[in-house]
Amino acid sequence: MNDHFELNSDIDTYFDHGLRKGSYGDGISALHFGAKYAWLEWLKPTWDTSVGFNSSIPVSRPPIELTDGHDHFVPYIVFGRKLDDVPGLSGLFNVHADFITASSTPGGFGKNEPHSNSLSVTPGVLYDRDAWHYTLEVDAPRRDSSGAAATISSPFAPAWSGISRKHSSSMPAGAGSPDST
Numbered sequence: 294m295n296d297h298f299e300l301n302s303d304i305d306t307y308f309d310h311g312l313r314k315g316s317y318g319d320g321i322s323a324l325h326f327g328a329k330y331a332w333l334e335w336l337k338p339t340w341d342t343s344v345g346f347n348s349s350i351p352v353s354r355p356p357i358e359l360t361d362g363h364d365h366f367v368p369y370i371v372f373g374r375k376l377d378d379v380p381g382l383s384g385l386f387n388v389h390a391d392f393i394t395a396s397s398t399p400g401g402f403g404k405n406e407p408h409s410n411s412l413s414v415t416p417g418v419l420y421d422r423d424a425w426h427y428t429l430e431v432d433a434p435r436r437d438s439s440g441a442a443a444t445i446s447s448p449f450a451p452a453w454s455g456i457s458r459k460h461s462s463s464m465p466a467g468a469g470s471p472d473s474t
Contacts, residue, residue: 301347302326307355322355327367341373341383351398362400363393373419381422387415387430 303326308319329345336342346368351360369389376382391411402408417430 297331299329299331299345300327301329305359307359320353320355322351322353322359324350324352336372339374341375342371344368344370351396351400354398357399357401360398360400361393361402362396362398364396366392368392376418381420383419383421385417385419385428385430387413387417389413389415 302324304321305323305325306320307322325347327345327347329343331341331343346366348367349365351362351364367389369387371385371387373383373385376384389412391413393410413432415430415432417428420427
């Protein structure tokens with residue numbers, strides 16, 4: 294929208310490839326939308342900061358493997374700082390909460406997914422190169438609202454958080470967004 298504010302949306306679709314028994318057909322499995330505001334003056338000159346939210350809503354009746362059957366609302370704040378030793382490289386911390394509520398769409402939780410509200414702090418790096426930026430985040434075990442750790446197969450799970458064209462800000466879009474998964 295402008296240099297400070299950004300809206301995002303995404304639709305997850307599926308289709309039957311015909312390689313398994315049964316037919317799932319095709320359709321839309323989830324709608325995603327969110328917003329991000331980049332503070333260009335707060336905590337300057339050393340830190341870039343952005344806040345926002347992402348939301349995910351399962352729709353229709355997709356195969357159960359495609360959804361956890363819950364609505365997700367994920368507010369976040371991201372702090373980033375340029376690393377002077379390597380041009381274009383920034384370190385970041387992403388703090389986000391995942392508030393979930395059951396939906397009418399059936400689904401099942403996957404491995405490493407908390408079954409209730411959770412809070413995560415995710416460190417990572419962002420590399421700007423020409424019109425693209427690359428993000429790598431290290432996802433640590435999450436805690437759900439009861440304080441119990443989610444089942445994680447290893448203590449740290451590095452993952453590509455996003456490879457996308459630069460938009461208004463070099464800060465990542467935050468957890469749970471189309472740019473971050």
